[in-house]
Amino acid sequence: MSKKIAVFASGSGSNFQVLAEAFPVEFVFSDKPQAYVLERANRLGVPSFTFELKDFDNKVAYEQAIVDLLDQHQIDLICLAGYMKIVGPTLLSAYEGKIINIHPAYLPAFPGAHGIEDAWKAGVAESGVTIHWVDAGVDTGQIIKQLRVPRLTDDTLETFETRIHEAEYQLYPEVLESLGVDRKNSPL
Ligand code: GRF
Numbered sequence: 001m002s003k004k005i006a007v008f009a010s011g012s013g014s015n016f017q018v019l020a021e022a023f024p025v026e027f028v029f030s031d032k033p034q035a036y037v038l039e040r041a042n043r044l045g046v047p048s049f050t051f052e053l054k055d056f057d058n059k060v061a062y063e064q065a066i067v068d069l070l071d072q073h074q075i076d077l078i079c080l081a082g083y084m085k086i087v088g089p090t091l092l093s094a095y096e097g098k099i100i101n102i103h104p105a106y107l108p109a110f111p112g113a114h115g116i117e118d119a120w121k122a123g124v125a126e127s128g129v130t131i132h133w134v135d136a137g138v139d140t141g142q143i144i145k146q147l148r149v150p151r152l153t154d155d156t157l158e159t160f161e162t163r164i165h166e167a168e169y170q171l172y173p174e175v176l177e178s179l180g181v182d183r184k185n186s187p188l
Contacts, residue, residue, distance in 0.1 A: 003076035004183035008083035013037025015081035015102060018169040020044045023181055026073050029066065031085055053085070063090035070095065077179060080134065081172070084113065087134050091112060099134040100179075102172055104164050106146055111139035116164050120157050126150045127160075129167045131175045145178070147171050 008018045008029045016028055017040050022140045028041045028048040041048040049069055056062040070078065080087075080101040087099060105115030106128030110171065112118070113171045119127035135141040151160055177183065 001145055002178050004074060005077045005079055005176070005181055006070060006073065006075045007079045007081050009035065009037040009081045010084040011022075011035055011037065011082045013040045013082070014165065015172055016040060017044065017170055019079060019081065019172060019176065020046050022173045022183055023176055024184055026075060027069075029069065029083075029084070037082075041097050041110060045173075048147055060090050063088050067094045077176075077181065079172070079176070086138060089136070092134070097133065099104060100131055100144065100175070101134050101139070101141070102168055103130045103132065103139050104168060105130060106148065107139055107143060115139075116161050117157070124151060127164065129164060129171055131171060150154050 003184045004026050005023060006026050006029060007019055009016050010030060010032045013036055016037050019025060025046050028037060028046055030037055030048065030050045033050045033052065035166060038048050038050065049063050053059060053062045056065065074086060076098060078095055080099065092099070103111070103115055103165040105119050107130040108125065110118040126148050128146055130143055130146045132139065132143045133141040147170065149164050
């Protein structure tokens with residue numbers, strides 16, 4: 001049976017859109033009520049939920065609400081796609097081995113929130129994208145699959161960034177398929 005996925009995002013949600021067009025997404029979770037990902041979800045008919053950390057007493061309570069939501073929907077795999085919070089012990093212990101993240105650099109190089117800019121500023125000849133299992137560190141979990149993206153001589157930060165995102169849109173669906181998530185139109 002196909003794995004049931006939820007996508008977590010805090011921002012634009014372009015990766016979410018790519019995934020939702022290819023796979024049945026049970027729901028989107030965002031920690032930001034104004035995030036554009038919620039508009040995309042609405043347009044694509046994918047249910048969405050938003051909790052803000054500030055509405056809870058602490059991160060444990062915030063993450064427990066997320067765990068309850070995941071349990072209710074019997075989610076098998078959580079796909080982080082621009083979810084800008086560190087996954088804490090409450091969520092991690094409940095869904096250990098079931099959370100993956102996409103990072104816009106070739107890890108272990110350039111972890112953190114600015115992987116594209118950091119690689120650009122360092123003047124690397126190539127960077128890339130990485131999908132990895134989530135552990136307690138920041139972008140430190142076991143790598144599942146990576147794609148190289150060269151920096152071209154006439155690249156600007158913007159064109160470089162665009163090609164990194166294109167690589168993400170290629171890699172994420174490939175990895176989901178390899179992890180046992182069936183595409184929308186796959187035969188039963
Ligand atoms: C992506 O570059 C992803 O790798 C990073 O955050 C960005 C999210 O972009 N973790 P989007 O919200 O999917 O457009």
